[in-house]
Amino acid sequence: MKSQKKLMLAHLFALVSLVLILAVANLLSLNVSISGGVNFLHVVLIIVPQLGFGYLFWNNVKTEKKVLS
DSSP states (O other): OHHHHHHHHHHHHHHHHHHHHHHHHHHTTOOOOGGGOSOHHHHHHHHHHHHHHHHHHHHHHHHHHHHHO
């Protein structure tokens, strides 16, 4: 159950971060189309959710080490 909660939290973080990035891009009138090639916005759309997953994974590893000690 604990891992399911963390997985749902990670997916929620990814969803919220993508929506926020797209909203800011829309406010700044940035082009988000895929045909424009790889630009900074596409890199951000990939990296930000992965950072959230990495953060949750790192916290999970740290708490497991504390429990095992």
